[in-house]
Amino acid sequence: MSQLKKGAILSYVTIVLTNIVGLVLTPFIIEKLGDAEYGLYTLIGAFVGYISVLDFGLNNTIVRFVAKYRAEKDKRAEENFLGTTMLIYGIISLVVLFFGVLLYFNLDSIFSSSLxxxxxxxxxxxxxxLIFNLAITLPGGAFAAICSGYEHFVFPRAVNIGRYIFRSLMVVGLLMYGGDAVGLVILDTIMNILVISLNSFYVFKKLKVKFKFFQTELVLVKEIFSYSIWIFVFAVVQMFQWRSGQVILGVVTDTTTVAIYAIGIMLGTYYGAFASAINSVVLPKATKMVVNSETGESITNMMVKIGKPILLVLGLVLINFSLFGKKFIYLWVGDTYKEAWFIAVMIMLLMTVPLTQGFGNSILEADNKIRGKALLNLITMALGVLVGYFLAKDIGMNGMLYGILLGLFVNMIITNIYYVHFFNFKVIYFFKKLYAKFVFILLISLILGLMLNYVFKDITWMYFFVKVTLLSITYVYIVYLVFLNVEERKNVKKRLFK
Known part of the structure; x- marks a missing residue:
């Protein structure tokens, strides 16, 4: 099995593990910290997260340029490029520390009315x-990016899996013996240092990578930033889109409201993680299609091919959470967080189409046409946050949510127009091939789910798992009969009964 396939499998293992660990640990953490301190923990994490975008998209840039130099067999250029990027990272870490000091002395005025x-x-x-953590994590992430550039996906992903397992055990032990939010932050810092050390060891000893600064090439620096700046804009959008609500609510409401909103956002973004396992490894494929000047029809067919497994996984999560999510949240973290269900469901619904079209972003990135899409994301995110800010003053966290959803919806519409313009995306064909049968599957699953809710009315973990199991089995069976074509069903049979 290739590194690519193993990497994708380990990515799914990581996602499932992360989600399970998050779901299991979150109520435990809330119980030990209390609603207010948990809200404080997520608030400061979101606040510091804004500074993390100072990575400027260099990790993605490293993957692209290392892969490019390896294809060209230009070792000297690769070493000089890596030496240049590490110099840039050193400057970025100093900038992070500078902004950290600046913000530290203004925390009183920022949160004086809410804390x-x-x-x-x-x-x-x-x-x-967290600022110290960030200053070392930004340059440290370069080692995982180098592994991806070398198409060595297994080791860094295996290290991440080990980190999640070990951290989970340490979190339980820490909180059981009276640890608090500060202790969790210290633990995460130690874990990050450990992961960076392991990845750097692999890069230097296994891959034999060298960092050499042969000469200052302003052309190279310009080329790096002309590519990475738009990846940076994407990162800014993602960061503000999901973290801004927590900071805004922390200013205009209270920490308990922040905690409820954070739970809804966490569940909603977990949903997106199921698509990232595939979308994160398709850039090389997109690059080949761009180099070969593939037609819009070919690219659309590839988007359908890649989007299909993503949609099937997302559909399973969406239908289960939509029907049984309220009871799950009640059993998981208690009635205080019941409003988080609505936040999560609405995010899941609006994210489904963009997530299944992720290959389109990879095409734009490979063809260095990401600028327009990045600007679009920035504008629609700003619109959503601005509307959410004003609505949050009157109706709290739902107002913040409505603003974010508005930005997502406008972005989705314009993105499809953008794809049509730049690579002749066959938008009607895409939706027909991917969603026509899928809507029918969701309707059948919805009817069954409502029946299960009627039969199993008691709110217990046993009834919850019974409903999820029955609905999931039915969903998979209907998908097999209705959604998969003859060739795909043959492949499924071959893999199951070989």
Whole structure:
């Protein structure tokens, strides 16, 4: 099995593990920390997250350029490029520390109306630790990017899996013995240092990569930033889109509201993670199609091919959570967080189409036409956050949600127009091939799910798992009969009964 396939499988293992660990640990963390401190923990994490976008998209740039130099067998250019990027990372870390110091001395004024004095003091401690964490994590992430550029996906993903398992055990032990939010931040910092150390060892010893700064090439620096700046804009959009609501609500409401909103956002973004396992490894394929000047029809067919497994996984999650999610949240973290269900469902619904079209972004990235899409994302995100800010003042977290959803919807519409313009995307064909039968599957699953809710009315974990199991089995069977074509059904039989 190739590194690509193994990497994709390990990505799914990581996603499933991350989601399970998150779902299991979150109620435990909330119970041990309390609603207010958990809200503070997520608030400061979101606040510091804004500074993390100072990566400027260099990780993606490293993957692209390392792969390019390897294809050209230009070792000297690769070494000089890596030496240049590490120099840039060193400057970025200093900038992060500078902004960290600047913000630290303004935390009192920023959160004076929403945090108590005790919460503010604890927030300052967490902020300092997280800034240090960020200053080392940004350049440290380059080693995982180098592995991807060398198409060695297995080791860094295996390390991540080990980190999730070990961190989970440490979190339980830490909180059982009286640890608090500050302790969790320290633990995460230690884990990041460990992961960076392992990845760097692999890069230097296994891949024999060298960082050499032969000469200052302003042309190279310009080329790096002309590509990475738009990846940076994408990162800014993602960061603000999901974290802005927590910070805004932290300013205009209270930490408990932030905690409820954070749970909804967490569940919604878990949904997106199921698509990332495939979307994160298709850039080489997109690059080949661009180099070979493939037609819009060929690209659309590839988008359908890649989008199909993504849609099937997302559909299974969406239908189960839509029908049984309220009861799950009640059993999971309690009635206080019941409003998180609506937040998560709405995010899942609006993210489904963009997630199945992720290969389109890879095409734009490979063809260096990502600028327009990045600007579109930035504008629609700003629109959503601005509308959400004003609505949040009157109707709280739902107002923030409506603003974000508006931005997502406008972005989805214009993105499809953008794809049509740049690579002749066959938009009607895409939706017909991918969604026509899928809507029928969802309707059948919805009817069955409503029946299961009527039969199993008690709110218990046993009834919850019974309903999820019965609906999931039915969903998979209907997908096999209705959604898969003859060739795909043959492949399924071959894999199951070989």
């Amino acid at each position: 108590t004095n005790t919460e503010l003091e604890k927030a300052k401690v967490m902020f300092v630790i």
